[in-house]
Amino acid sequence: MAIDRFGRRIHYLRISLTDHCNLRCIYCMPEGMTFHPYAELMQDDEIFIFTRLFSGLGFDKIRLTGGEPTLRANIVKLVHGISHTDGIRSVSMTTNAVLLSKLAGPLAEAGLQRVNVSIDTLDPLKFKQLTGFDNLENVWKGILSAEQAGLGPIKLNVVVVRGFNEPDVVELARLTLQHAWQVRFIEMMPFAGKTDFQTGQMVTAAETHSLIENAMGRLVPVNDQTLDGEARRFHLPGALGTIGFIYSVTAPFCGSCNRVRLTADGVLRLCLLRESELDLLTPLRNGASQDQLRTMVLEAVYNKPWGHALAQGEIPLNRVLNEIGG
């Protein structure tokens, strides 16, 4: 079992399948981004080797991310292999849903259980302004297809960007009146490539909470605000769904952290908002044994940082967001 030096059991692995994306969200990918050549990315069989390796160390929860994971060739085959690996009990995906209307059914059949969909506005013009593409209709179709395919409970991830989509948070929250979805508002985090924008345009979860309450009345806490994953949850009176706030910057939840990340180029990132990493793909390709790789992972996890130090001005600058997968 993978335990860090603070006694936290780390059993949740987020795997980035690609650094490519079919959107260009203004807070994510820097202009002129150069992507990893395919040969530098984990190949399908290498992803299966790592999935078995981590599952053997007690990792039982996998989330697939990107860039945009649905752009990965053989995505259905990959989901099937990962979800049918011994010891893996939960497989979910974070996606922008642009391609989901076609893929939701096959992915659910292959073993995918849930999706989180990134969507920052319901306004087609603002969607284009925020992402560079006119794809809101496809995203909406993708969300409905995911619900139909049973990939729920559906969670919508909203990054609130100052000067862009603050007014939209009310309409997004209103969705929970008719849909049993969880609409989660996430504080924007800083990484390389867009650092000034990410720090300058960040809207705190507390501000977003007030914006919604000012427009729609008091939000009722769910489970006394105990965290659901990363989110503090509330609901509007009479709503089918819930509203979550993720205080990733202003009130981090690192004490209960249970995750590490594997980037698309096979590097173990120990904390989303820290630079500490360990390359696993090179030793694998150089013939390292499973025992050697297990020891490397356990030692790295043991030395996992407690949490981020954004408040002390420490911003991770060794990767851009689409190379980590959030």
Ligand code: SF4
């Ligand atoms: S910032 Fe790092 S330690 Fe904190 S919750 Fe995220 S990954 Fe875990």
